[in-house]
Amino acid sequence: MARLTPARRKQLIVGLVMGIIVGVVISFFTGFWLWLAAGVVMGLATGAIMKPPTE
Numbered sequence: 001m002a003r004l005t006p007a008r009r010k011q012l013i014v015g016l017v018m019g020i021i022v023g024v025v026i027s028f029f030t031g032f033w034l035w036l037a038a039g040v041v042m043g044l045a046t047g048a049i050m051k052p053p054t055e
Contacts, residue, residue, distance in 0.1 A: 012047040019043015 004012070023039020 008052060011050055011052075012044070015043045015045075015047020015050065016040065017043065018046065 019039045019042045020036070021039070022042065023036035026035040026039060027033050
C-alpha cells in the first residue's frame with residue numbers, strides 16, 4: 001500500500017468532513033440516524049476517488 005502524501009491525506013479528511021456534514025443534515029431532516037453512516041461512507045468514497053492533487 002502506498003504511503004499517503006500530505007495533499008492526499010488532506011483530500012481524504014475534507015471528503016470525510018463533507019460526508020459527516022451531509023449525513024448530519026440528512027439525518028436531522030429525516031429523523032433516520034443511519035443516514036449519518038451513509039454520509040460518512042459517501043465522504044470517504046468521494047475523498048478516495050477525487051482527482052489526486054498536484055503537488
